[in-house]
Amino acid sequence: MSEKRKYKKRFCKYCESKVDFMDYKEVGALRFSLSERYKIMPRRLTGNCKRHQDMITIVIKRARAAALVPYTVTRTTVVTAPFENLR
């Protein structure tokens, strides 16, 4: 237990605001569950509950298919496409 947690364990943010449905077109709302490299953040770091984590994974994958969110960000693409897509 002496090891420091990188992120504080939190309660599910989506349960608190009672989110029933997520829209994949609202990219700004997905930002909470995405890392800097647009990876889906794990549940142990964000504190999301299982139900909402399942919802957000589906929504993020849809947004990736619709080219709203990138699949991968490498060093070269970081320069050309910074965070301007997520507003």
Place this chain on the structure above:
Amino acid sequence: MRHYENLVIVKPTLTTEETLVSIQAIEEEITSRGGIIATTNAMGTRKLAYPINKNERGYYHVIYYSIAPSEISEIERRFRINEDILRFVTIKYDTNREIAAWNKLVEKAQKPTSTPAEEAPIAIEEIPVDDAEVEAE
């Protein structure tokens, strides 16, 4: 009949008239198969998160409609043949919760389209009024 949503990315190389024509053709494909379009939402040209077929930009268009589930495969097959479409995403709204969300999304999409249309003529009307005053002075 089931509720669906289709996001279509049209090629950015087309002119504005050509995109309108191609979008009309896309919508006709749905209506000709017995689909009822609830609303459409033009998100406009925006940058893609990653290039698709060497295109950096794309024209986003969202269509909310309800149609018999058996027709979806045919519509998707048609979309794949259509060369104007870079990418399409079809989403099914099946459960009660999702249908409620679909209704909300339709309402949301209808509101912004109605308000700018009302505001725009007023803005145009205001300008001639100012001109008339200037001329009168």
